[in-house]
Amino acid sequence: MNVLVLGGDGYLGWPTALRLSARGHEVGIVDNLVRRQYDEEMGVDSLVPIRDLETRVRAWRQLSGLRVRTYIGDLADADFVERTLADAAPAAVVHFAEQRSAPYSMIDRAHAVYTQVNNVVGTLNLLYAIAEVDPDIHLVKLGTMGEYGTPNIDIEEGFIEITHRGRSDVLPFPKQPGSFYHLSKVHDSHNIAFSCRNWGLRSTDLNQGVVYGQETEETALHSDLATRYDYDAVFGTVLNRFIVQAVVGHPLTVYGKGGQTRGMLDIRDTLACIELALLNPPAAGEYRVFNQFTESFSVGDLAERVADLVPGAEIEHLDDPRVEQESHYYRAAHTKLLDLGLAPHLLSDGLMASLLALVDRHRDRVDPSAIRPTVDWRRTHSHLGATAGRP
Ligand code: NAD
Numbered sequence: 001m002n003v004l005v006l007g008g009d010g011y012l013g014w015p016t017a018l019r020l021s022a023r024g025h026e027v028g029i030v031d032n033l034v035r036r037q038y039d040e041e042m043g044v045d046s047l048v049p050i051r052d053l054e055t056r057v058r059a060w061r062q063l064s065g066l067r068v069r070t071y072i073g074d075l076a077d078a079d080f081v082e083r084t085l086a087d088a089a090p091a092a093v094v095h096f097a098e099q100r101s102a103p104y105s106m107i108d109r110a111h112a113v114y115t116q117v118n119n120v121v122g123t124l125n126l127l128y129a130i131a132e133v134d135p136d137i138h139l140v141k142l143g144t145m146g147e148y149g150t151p152n153i154d155i156e157e158g159f160i161e162i163t164h165r166g167r168s169d170v171l172p173f174p175k176q177p178g179s180f181y182h183l184s185k186v187h188d189s190h191n192i193a194f195s196c197r198n199w200g201l202r203s204t205d206l207n208q209g210v211v212y213g214q215e216t217e218e219t220a221l222h223s224d225l226a227t228r229y230d231y232d233a234v235f236g237t238v239l240n241r242f243i244v245q246a247v248v249g250h251p252l253t254v255y256g257k258g259g260q261t262r263g264m265l266d267i268r269d270t271l272a273c274i275e276l277a278l279l280n281p282p283a284a285g286e287y288r289v290f291n292q293f294t295e296s297f298s299v300g301d302l303a304e305r306v307a308d309l310v311p312g313a314e315i316e317h318l319d320d321p322r323v324e325q326e327s328h329y330y331r332a333a334h335t336k337l338l339d340l341g342l343a344p345h346l347l348s349d350g351l352m353a354s355l356l357a358l359v360d361r362h363r364d365r366v367d368p369s370a371i372r373p374t375v376d377w378r379r380t381h382s383h384l385g386a387t388a389g390r391p
């Protein structure tokens with residue numbers, strides 16, 4: 001299959017591009033490299049050193065003999081998006097190319113506006129380009145479990161059957177997102193669903209949980225193929241952060257009570273889910289939603305599991321910098337990808353031990369000042385990174 005991976009220079013996009021290439025698909029990467037600029041703006045860096053895109057792609061070609069095309073440009077540029085789709089003529093587009101940090105979106109007005117414009121306008125430009133270039137292209141879009149929030153009822157996969165005053169319908173599941181970033185995904189979902197109804201596009205919205213891990217079969221082949229590992233308070237995701245904190249002897253930063261429960265998955269399962277969605281496309285006009293996670297954990301339980309593996313590790317309950325429920329009911333359906341054949345890598349002590357060893361190899365690169373949270377949801381200005389994606 002001919003596939004374009006938008007955001008193919010990022011944490012998940014790069015290993016996905018390699019996986020698809022290794023499986024014999026023809027792959028093109030689209031990216032404006034802005035993720036590397038956020039690092040400069042925030043004064044942080046990936047824990048694991050990463051090469052520039054050109055070097056990565058060259059290394060992959062030398063190691064595998066396989067070519068991955070690159071298109072450097074911004075999804076905000078509608079002409080670029082349309083030209084790229086026309087040139088690449090893909091059967092499917094996997095869309096990772098958004099600003100994906102909730103704390104970054106909550107720094108101040110400029111970062112909230114940047115996040116929503118980047119994400120919502122980029123996706124809208126893509127929808128128009130698909131409709132104009134080839135409405136048959138399957139859009140596989142990365143959404144987030146955080147679109148649903150934490151309601152006091154079971155979460156379904158995208159839709160819920162409601163009976164109201166004697167009448168019934170299947171309607172989008174209610175959305176209660178917890179940041180301007182998570183809200184951008186809700187806005188995307190509405191625009192995508194409308195485009196499927198309106199133009200007959202076909203799309204899979206993958207409501208993905210929090211990802212952990214770093215190595216995949218392909219990135220492990222050579223250090224030049226490594227994907228990024230974020231541990232800072234703005235871009236690091238919770239388990240990857242706890243692992244780094246345990247290695248450097250920093251107390252594990254559980255926010256508030258620690259009862260916040262989230263769907264999570266191993267980075268290797270992200271790749272498997274994307275491939276399953278690509279190989280099993282929806283019908284023309286169909287907008288479908290898969291909940292993409294394999295297990296749920298509370299952050300308090302995760303911290304305890306990490307601390308149990310590292311003698312002397314301590315857990316600290318910080319005042320929660322976010323506005324979120326700190327203890328709540330959580331049960332979310334996630335059967336559709338399993339039905340397509342997903343065989344999950346569940347979180348094991350072995351995986352955590354290998355992550356601890358990986359982090360230990362790079363422990364000299366940890367900047368302890370990047371660990372504590374700096375963005376406060378309750379304030380409208382957190383005095384950080386004044387330039388919003390444009391350092
Ligand atoms: P990332 O920031 O590492 O990668 C995103 C990539 O998109 C970057 O390389 C960036 O340069 C590029 N990009 C951003 N805006 C762009 C634009 N306007 N034009 C072109 N390129 C642009 O993020 P990630 O962790 O790999 O996440 C990828 C996707 O998966 C995101 O949409 C995110 O919301 C979603 N997701 C991630 C997680 C997670 O835990 N990492 C969990 C659920 C969902």
Ligand code: USQ
Nearest residue numbers: 100101102144145146208209210237238253254255260299
């Ligand atoms: N948390 C802590 N301590 C920390 C870091 C986080 O207790 O040091 C808590 C947070 O308060 C939150 C939970 O852990 O309750 C998850 O936080 P996170 O930073 O790991 O994840 P989140 O902000 O939700 O965002 C990440 C990705 C985002 C993706 C989302 C999936 O950055 O792109 O959309 O996970 S989900 O959570 O399902 O919405």
